[in-house]
Amino acid sequence: MNRSAQNTKRKEIWRDFWVGLAFVAIAVLIPVFDPGNYILSQITLFFIWAAVVTQWNLVFGVAGVYSLAQMAVFAIGGYATGMMGLYAGWNLWAALPIGALAAVIASFLIGAANLRLRGPYIAIMTLAIAQVLYALIVTDVECFIYKGKLCLNFTGGAKGLIQYGDFGFKELLGFKYRVLGDYYLGLVLLILGMLFALFIMYGPLGATFRALRDNRICAEARGVDRVRNQLLVFALSGIFTGLAGGVYAGIQRTFGPDVLSSTLLLFLLSMMVVGGRGTKWGPILGAGALMLVDTILRDFGEIRVAGLSLIILVVMIFLPRGLVGLVEDIFRWRPQSRWDERVKDGIARVDFREFQRLRNPKKHPLGTSGNNG
Amino acid sequence: MDIFLQIIISGVSLGAMYAVGTIALSLLWGTMGMMNLAHGSFIAIGGYMAYWCMTVMGASWIFVLPLALAAGMLGGYLLYHLVVRWMFERKEFSVDIIIATVAVAALVENGLLNVAGPEAKRQPFSISGGLKLGDVVLPYQTILTVAVAIILMVIVLYIVTRTKMGIVIRAVSQQQVASQLMGVNVMSAFAQAMMLAGGVAAISGVLVTGATQLFPGVGFDTTIKALVICIIAGLGNLRGAIFMAFVLGLFEVAVQYIFGQQYGFPAMLSLVIVLLILRPHGLFGKETVERV
Numbered sequence: 001m002n003r004s005a006q007n008t009k010r011k012e013i014w015r016d017f018w019v020g021l022a023f024v025a026i027a028v029l030i031p032v033f034d035p036g037n038y039i040l041s042q043i044t045l046f047f048i049w050a051a052v053v054t055q056w057n058l059v060f061g062v063a064g065v066y067s068l069a070q071m072a073v074f075a076i077g078g079y080a081t082g083m084m085g086l087y088a089g090w091n092l093w094a095a096l097p098i099g100a101l102a103a104v105i106a107s108f109l110i111g112a113a114n115l116r117l118r119g120p121y122i123a124i125m126t127l128a129i130a131q132v133l134y135a136l137i138v139t140d141v142e143c144f145i146y147k148g149k150l151c152l153n154f155t156g157g158a159k160g161l162i163q164y165g166d167f168g169f170k171e172l173l174g175f176k177y178r179v180l181g182d183y184y185l186g187l188v189l190l191i192l193g194m195l196f197a198l199f200i201m202y203g204p205l206g207a208t209f210r211a212l213r214d215n216r217i218c219a220e221a222r223g224v225d226r227v228r229n230q231l232l233v234f235a236l237s238g239i240f241t242g243l244a245g246g247v248y249a250g251i252q253r254t255f256g257p258d259v260l261s262s263t264l265l266l267f268l269l270s271m272m273v274v275g276g277r278g279t280k281w282g283p284i285l286g287a288g289a290l291m292l293v294d295t296i297l298r299d300f301g302e303i304r305v306a307g308l309s310l311i312i313l314v315v316m317i318f319l320p321r322g323l324v325g326l327v328e329d330i331f332r333w334r335p336q337s338r339w340d341e342r343v344k345d346g347i348a349r350v351d352f353r354e355f356q357r358l359r360n361p362k363k364h365p366l367g368t369s370g371n372n373g
Numbered sequence: 374m375d376i377f378l379q380i381i382i383s384g385v386s387l388g389a390m391y392a393v394g395t396i397a398l399s400l401l402w403g404t405m406g407m408m409n410l411a412h413g414s415f416i417a418i419g420g421y422m423a424y425w426c427m428t429v430m431g432a433s434w435i436f437v438l439p440l441a442l443a444a445g446m447l448g449g450y451l452l453y454h455l456v457v458r459w460m461f462e463r464k465e466f467s468v469d470i471i472i473a474t475v476a477v478a479a480l481v482e483n484g485l486l487n488v489a490g491p492e493a494k495r496q497p498f499s500i501s502g503g504l505k506l507g508d509v510v511l512p513y514q515t516i517l518t519v520a521v522a523i524i525l526m527v528i529v530l531y532i533v534t535r536t537k538m539g540i541v542i543r544a545v546s547q548q549q550v551a552s553q554l555m556g557v558n559v560m561s562a563f564a565q566a567m568m569l570a571g572g573v574a575a576i577s578g579v580l581v582t583g584a585t586q587l588f589p590g591v592g593f594d595t596t597i598k599a600l601v602i603c604i605i606a607g608l609g610n611l612r613g614a615i616f617m618a619f620v621l622g623l624f625e626v627a628v629q630y631i632f633g634q635q636y637g638f639p640a641m642l643s644l645v646i647v648l649l650i651l652r653p654h655g656l657f658g659k660e661t662v663e664r665v
Binding site: 118306 | 408456459467469471473475476477479480482483486487593594597601604635638639642645646649650653
């Protein structure tokens with residue numbers, strides 16, 4: 001890497017550092033203004049979804065493997081955490097790593113099942129896998145254990161898992177401040193997940209993933225091992241997705257098959273698309289925008305899904321690079337020089353002196369005298 | 374022996390429903406390279422058209438299929454000009470269109486939910502009773518579905534391979550710039566392909582909902598299964614897709630009979646994954662060479 005490229009990269013890292021710091025500062029300070037429990041729980045949910053979408057973005061946006069099974073990975077993380085709490089009686093804090101491990105294994109297997117497929121085929125296959133998981137959970141009616149006279153299914157069936165405990169913020173902070181515990185836990189999850197994603201994107205792995213995405217054949221010809229990298233990106237994205245599932249299970253205190261519904265999948269997919277696929281801050285920006293819209297639309301329950309899908313369609317048609325692309329365009333916009341306009345109009349003559357005069361009228365006021373030889 | 378026959382009949386019924394669903398999907402993939410996740414909305418639209426025509430308006434069953442065809446074609450036209458047209462030129466069209474059509478499917482489902490209500494309805498365009506073969510019954514609905522699936526396939530194959538419209542559609546799908554230079558109206562060719570697919574999908578919706586029930590999200594499961602079948606057959610291969618629809622329908626019913634109701638679709642999917650690991654381009658798909 002030459003020096004100017006290094007400088008650009010350093011500049012970019014500093015910019016990301018300041019953006020992240022500003023975001024964290026705002027997020028830490030919000031509860032000080034006491035916006036009410038509803039808003040706080042909505043923001044907590046935003047943290048969790050944003051954490052999932054940042055990891056999904058690694059697979060979908062950075063590595064270009066169009067997997068739609070991220071919510072299945074999330075569900076497996078959450079279910080594993082809840083089951084360790086319910087059946088093994090573990091504290092949920094101790095169960096979180098188990099959930100992450102289960103999610104990593106599940107994600108790895110999903111990646112392995114799709115190794116020989118490409119592009120849109122993967123999207124359909126992963127969607128079908130998520131659908132199968134949903135069908136298996138909903139149709140689970142056999143009794144696994146009995147609690148008193150109550151028959152509990154292994155996965156909790158259509159009702160979902162319940163009574164597996166939570167993170168104990170109620171005892172630690174008191175009933176009133178429990179929401180704050182959830183809030184900061186969500187924030188820590190998002191910060192860690194985002195740091196993880198940024199490290200991958202800046203590191204050599206990110207470059208490998210992008211190379212495979214942009215031109216698979218060239219990358220393979222240069223010796224990049226596609227199989228290894230696809231398995232790696234799936235496994236890596238599983239870590240924080242599974243943790244997010246566990247945190248969600250602990251905060252909601254119930255975990256059901258509705259996390260696998262197509263509505264929620266659409267919701268998270270639209271976060272990624274609206275924010276900007278494959279960008280660093282797109283997932284968080286998109287998650288924020290969509291949660292805002294969702295909170296507003298909640299009063300109009302019956303058209304909520306329609307509103308979300310209209311937003312996706314509008315963004316897909318008019319802003320294919322998402323909100324991040326829009327922000328970039330706004331920052332990079334500058335008045336076009338007269339030379340560019342003339343080139344666009346097709347009246348440009350390839351005339352070096354004319355070009356210099358238009359570009360830099362002070363230095364060469366009347367064409368050039370010194371450079372016409 | 375009776376159980377065996379029963380499995381075959383149920384499998385053929387299921388396979389017929391899948392087959393009818395795969396035709397429109399295969400057509401769109403083969404001509405435009407577009408995976409239509411909004412296929413389920415066309416199925417639902419067809420079903421609701423039949424319900425509206427016969428139950429609400431009290432009209433004769435004769436009008437059902439033309440009405441569904443018209444509604445599906447209108448839907449295809451709108452889908453092309455409102456959504457597909459604007460992303461066709463993009464490099465990542467094949468994935469962008471999946472996201473966009475998932476959104477369209479959600480939009481249509483939500484619209485139907487608000488207009489027609491969430492409760493499941495009985496769709497009247499169906500035949501009750503069946504043919505007695507010994508102790509088992511072959512429902513007339515199955516015979517009707519199989520017949521319509523085959524007729525639709527023949528019509529679609531005829532249109533795509535023999536008529537001028539089909540030749541234009543195929544030419545555009547193979548060499549867009551070249552056919553434009555030859556004076557082909559590219560936009561109209563794609564709009565025609567989408568209208569054809571929309572009409573076929575809506576008719577298949579009438580048949581599918583006739584065998585099950587009618588509710589706003591009725592098409593989603595069928596779409597996923599039909600897409601999986603298309604993939605396993607090799608996307609764009611119409612005859613292979615129909616054949617695989619029956620094979621996988623039989624397999625699913627057999628698994629349901631032996632292991633229990635809920636394992637049908639998971640078993641089918643595992644089979645598909647294993648087959649795709651062995652043959653990534655599908656069983657009947659052609660291996661394409663990628664150029665850099």
